[in-house]
Amino acid sequence: QSQPLSEAIRLNQLGYYPNAAKIAVVVGETQGAFQLVSADLKTVVFSGNLGEARQNAISGKTTRTADFSTFTKTGTYVVVIPGIGHSYPFEIRPSVHKNLAIGALKGFYYQRASTELPAKFAGKWARPAGHPDNRVLIHPSAASKDRPAGTVIASTRGWYDAGDYNKYIVNSGITMGTLLSLYEDFPADMNALKTDIPESTNKIPDLLDEVLWNLRWMLTMQDPTDGGVYHKLTNPRFDGMIMPDKAVNDRYVVQKSITATLDFAAVMAQAGRVYKAYNRELPGLADSCVSAATKAWTWAKANPTVVYNQADMNAKFDPDVVTGSYEDRNASDEWIWAAAELYATTKDESYYKAVNLFPDTKTPLPAWPQVRTLAYYTLARFGNDLTSLGKKDLPLVKQHLTTMADSLLMGADKQAFQTVMGKSAKDFIWGSSAEAANQGIALLQVYRFTDSPNRSQYLLYALGNLDYLLGRNAVGYSFVTGFGDKTPMHPHHRPSIADGIVEPIPGLLSGGTNANAARQDKCAGYTSTVADEVYIDADCSYASNEIAINWNAPLVYLTFALEALQKD
Ligand code: 9MR
Numbered sequence: 001q002s003q004p005l006s007e008a009i010r011l012n013q014l015g016y017y018p019n020a021a022k023i024a025v026v027v028g029e030t031q032g033a034f035q036l037v038s039a040d041l042k043t044v045v046f047s048g049n050l051g052e053a054r055q056n057a058i059s060g061k062t063t064r065t066a067d068f069s070t071f072t073k074t075g076t077y078v079v080v081i082p083g084i085g086h087s088y089p090f091e092i093r094p095s096v097h098k099n100l101a102i103g104a105l106k107g108f109y110y111q112r113a114s115t116e117l118p119a120k121f122a123g124k125w126a127r128p129a130g131h132p133d134n135r136v137l138i139h140p141s142a143a144s145k146d147r148p149a150g151t152v153i154a155s156t157r158g159w160y161d162a163g164d165y166n167k168y169i170v171n172s173g174i175t176m177g178t179l180l181s182l183y184e185d186f187p188a189d190m191n192a193l194k195t196d197i198p199e200s201t202n203k204i205p206d207l208l209d210e211v212l213w214n215l216r217w218m219l220t221m222q223d224p225t226d227g228g229v230y231h232k233l234t235n236p237r238f239d240g241m242i243m244p245d246k247a248v249n250d251r252y253v254v255q256k257s258i259t260a261t262l263d264f265a266a267v268m269a270q271a272g273r274v275y276k277a278y279n280r281e282l283p284g285l286a287d288s289c290v291s292a293a294t295k296a297w298t299w300a301k302a303n304p305t306v307v308y309n310q311a312d313m314n315a316k317f318d319p320d321v322v323t324g325s326y327e328d329r330n331a332s333d334e335w336i337w338a339a340a341e342l343y344a345t346t347k348d349e350s351y352y353k354a355v356n357l358f359p360d361t362k363t364p365l366p367a368w369p370q371v372r373t374l375a376y377y378t379l380a381r382f383g384n385d386l387t388s389l390g391k392k393d394l395p396l397v398k399q400h401l402t403t404m405a406d407s408l409l410m411g412a413d414k415q416a417f418q419t420v421m422g423k424s425a426k427d428f429i430w431g432s433s434a435e436a437a438n439q440g441i442a443l444l445q446v447y448r449f450t451d452s453p454n455r456s457q458y459l460l461y462a463l464g465n466l467d468y469l470l471g472r473n474a475v476g477y478s479f480v481t482g483f484g485d486k487t488p489m490h491p492h493h494r495p496s497i498a499d500g501i502v503e504p505i506p507g508l509l510s511g512g513t514n515a516n517a518a519r520q521d522k523c524a525g526y527t528s529t530v531a532d533e534v535y536i537d538a539d540c541s542y543a544s545n546e547i548a549i550n551w552n553a554p555l556v557y558l559t560f561a562l563e564a565l566q567k568d
Contacts, residue, residue: 003041006085007476009066010417012467013484014100015091017566021460024066024079024087025417025472026050032082034066039076039089046071050081056416058425059474059530063416088471088485094567097466100483101559102195103507107552108210109197110495110505111159113167113217113244121197125505127495130244131165132156133217133251136233140317141255146225155233155253158217161324162548163493165247166234169221170326170368171550172214173263177337177374178366178441178553179211180270182560184381185448189564203281208274212282215271218264219292221253227295228256229264231308232326236319241497241539254321257308261296262334263371268293269341270378293342297351300338307331326368332359333372340375344382349389358396363404366438367431368550376400377445398449405446405458408439412461419468420461425515425531430543433469433479433512437554440465444561463562469555474532475513480555481547482506490539492546497539508547509555510537517543 011024026034031053036046051065066079072092079087110117110125114133119126133156140149147153158167159175183190183205190207194200199209221230230253239247272290275282307329314320328334335355343351357375364370379390379397386394412420420443421427421436429435440462447458470478471486478484481491481504488510489503490496496504514520515531523540527533535544 003080004085006081006087007486008084009079009081009087010472010476011079011087011090013088013090013471013478013486015093015096017096018072018074018092018094020463020566021069022067022071022092023069023418023467023472025063026066026081026084027061027063027474028084029062030081030084031064035080035082036068036071036077037080037086039078041078041080041086045073045075045077054414054416056474056532058422058532061416065418095563097559098563100480100507101556101563102193103483104480104509104552104556104559105195105207105210105507106197107505107507107509107547108159108213108549109195110507111549112213113158113160113165114156124501125495125499127243127499128245130247131251133158133233137250137252139252139254139321141313142230142253144223144225147223153220153253155217155220157213158233159214159549160244163491163542163546164238164323165244165494166232166323167217168232168234168324168326169218169229169260170231170257170263170328171548172218173260173267174366174368174371174374175549175553176211176214176218176267177270177371178557179207180267180274181374181377181381182557183207183211183274184270186561186564189560204278208278211271215267215289218267219288221260222264222292222296223256227261227299228303229261229296229299231255231257231260232323234321234323236321236323238323239494241494243495243498246498252321255308255313256299256303256306258300258304258306258331259308259326259328259334261300261303262331262338265293265296265300265338266334266341266371266374268296269338269345273345290345293338293345297338297342300335304331328369330369333364333370337371337375340378343390344378344386347387349387352389357393358400361400361403363400365404365435365442367434373401373404373442380445380449383449401442401446402450402452405443408443409454409457409461412464417468417472417474419464419472421465421468422473422532428513428515428531428534430514430517430520431511431548431551432514433509434551434554436465436468436512437509437551437558440558441554441561444558444565447565459565462558463566466558466562469509473513474530475535477510477535477537479510479512481508481510488537488545490537490545492539492542507552509551510545510547511551512544514544517541
């Protein structure tokens with residue numbers, strides 16, 4: 001057959017598990033037959049009819065599904081719609097997302113500050129060390145008696161936050177919580193994992209080695225005198241589009257904040273639990289984490305109103321700082337998360353009692369300014385191992401999580417791309433790809449404990465959101481660099497722009513479609529104003545095509561979790 005490639009056919013560009021759902025979506029008015037054909041376009045292996053017409057609630061466009069779920073034979077195929085063309089090729093096989101999962105975790109390795117990335121581990125993206133951060137200045141806003149303005153501290157390691165080279169505690173918080181939760185939820189799979197990083201030969205699981213790179217940095221961000229945590233380590237202004245080793249401007253730690261300090265407390269409490277098993281390899285680390293967490297908590301109790309307000313800070317202190325602000329005036333969710341993690345680790349009920357863990361019936365989707373539900377994930381995870389107080393509330397925790405998951409599922413079968421993601425235009429915010437990944441995680445959290453007859457739906461739609469991220473969406477991109485056929489080639493990511501290599505650094509999740517991106521980054525070239533279509537693969541589009549650690553982490557969680565749960 002002579003069929004052109006058609007971008008109207010949207011599917012998971014990596015592929016499908018043999019025994020799971022397999023759905024492609026065609027956008028447009030086409031109806032009738034479709035075929036599954038070998039990748040050389042020679043052999044038809046399955047035929048079916050497109051499903052009923054669905055209306056995209058956001059754009060009004062018509063879509064139809066090509067459902068070949070019943071076809072289970074491994075191989076490489078395309079979907080063909082006569083008169084339209086063929087899709088990108090994809091595989092049907094077990095472990096079809098394993099390389100992606102490993103690649104997305106490896107994305108964190110590429111984000112490491114203060115170290116060289118040798119070719120042995122970084123391949124053609126090898127680069128010299130940047131940002132030693134061994135001479136970081138105390139910004140006047142962060143001055144204390146023991147550390148007056150201009151004091152030099154060492155604050156090495158950590159991951160670059162995103163396409164820029166700064167290191168922000170708030171955003172590290174949810175990122176670390178997500179990765180540590182992956183370890184706690186799937187320890188056996190994570191212990192068996194190898195990702196080819198310099199530490200792969202040591203006795204610590206690779207996931208925990210990678211997390212350790214950022215954990216050690218986070219520990220340096222706490223003022224040892226009072227336990228408060230600096231909001232971020234940053235240049236005053238963003239660097240140009242240059243490689244890390246060329247970016248040598250002075251860096252500062254700025255004022256402490258309540259959100260940074262509570263997020264830090266939550267991460268350190270969780271790390272204290274997780275790294276306890278590695279006390280022989282990392283002597284004293286777990287205890288240091290717990291003690292850092294309790295000190296942070298003490299500071300928070302004494303300073304509950306110290307929010308980060310960059311404009312106010314700049315009005316009072318020089319130099320002005322204009323980098324990412326991660327401002328969040330409401331710390332009630334950070335209190336809940338820190339309290340839950342400290343309680344789960346120490347079993348000390350005073351943390352549990354210190355805050356109202358259930359201030360209302362809501363269960364917000366996790367995001368950097370909203371971490372309440374991470375507390376519920378942890379309480380559900382430990383379930384009956386909690387003290388009587390936590391055990392008593394367990395049904396309530398599960399009810400919160402189930403209500404959230406069920407509201408995500410509601411109407412997903414009517415959605416144009418058959419995904420939970422994109423039921424509403426509200427999903428398409430800055431970093432929407434992480435919304436999709438976090439929705440998937442929310443569904444899996446319930447899948448893990450529920451015995452509802454609906455159980456399989458949670459897994460089905462978690463996988464559906466991975467299909468969304470890998471191409472079954474309104475723009476037809478797989479949003480992960482290097483994974484898929486139509487992927488971001490020009491992410492807003494300094495090393496990918498400056499390294500002179502055509503392919504961007506792989507395994508990085510683009511923030512993705514963002515209804516307001518054109519207004520936010522003023523990058524030229526957006527072609528649509530429809531909420532689920534506002535995306536361009538251009539490096540000036542930092543509002544739709546940047547990468548960030550808090551977006552990669554839920555991708556890592558979702559892909560590894562689905563790999564673990566889909567052993568067929
Ligand atoms: O992810 C952040 C998004 O929620 C905000 O709307 C946006 C504007 O404040 O900032 C995003 O975070 C950026 C951070 O400020 C600086 N590093 C890059 C981050 C991703 O774009």
